[in-house]
Amino acid sequence: MKPLAIFALFFPFALFAQDRLPNRIEVLTENYERAVERATNPITQKYATELKKLLLELTQKGDLAQAQQVEKKLRTLGVLEKTLGDILLSETWEYSANGSKSQIVFKDDGTAQMAGESNGVFPWKLEDELTLTLLYSDGNSCTFKFRDLETLSVEGKTRLGGAIRTLKPKE
Secondary structure, three states: OHHHHHHHHHHHHHHHHHHHHHHHHHHHHHHHHHHHHHHHHHHHHHHHHHHHHHHHHHHHHOOHHHHHHHHHHHHHHOOOOOOHHHHHHHOEEEEEEOOEEEEEEEOOOOEEEEOOOOOOEEEEEEEEOOEEEEEOOOOOEEEEEOOOOOOOOEEEEEOOOOOEEEEEEOO
């Protein structure tokens, strides 16, 4: 009878201890995850900074295939939302020059295609996170400096002659 009395006396404490065990595991797990994040965060930030530098270098060179690979890595790290390159590739654009309007499509091979023009294919490159340059076959170019990634209607000036061009998403 004594063993049954001892069991009955300590059984409620055993149940209470079991209820607390998962909480301790959760607390230990959360502490571990926070410690790992604190330890790896500086390394991850340095890696992301170097990847962003590489991304800028590749886009300035016009190597968009490699730039897209770097963008994927930055997205995996969770430090890259959308880029001007993503926006250019995802839209059809209205390009205005000298009073005439055309549609332009940016391609991931670093070229832009002017709708309806056989000679309307020309290279484009990103100078930085908000600056696009169109390179024309006559040696001229036009640079568009976007204010941010939300305000997409922009004016640019050509390198030769300073003519005004506009670029905005097609409505």
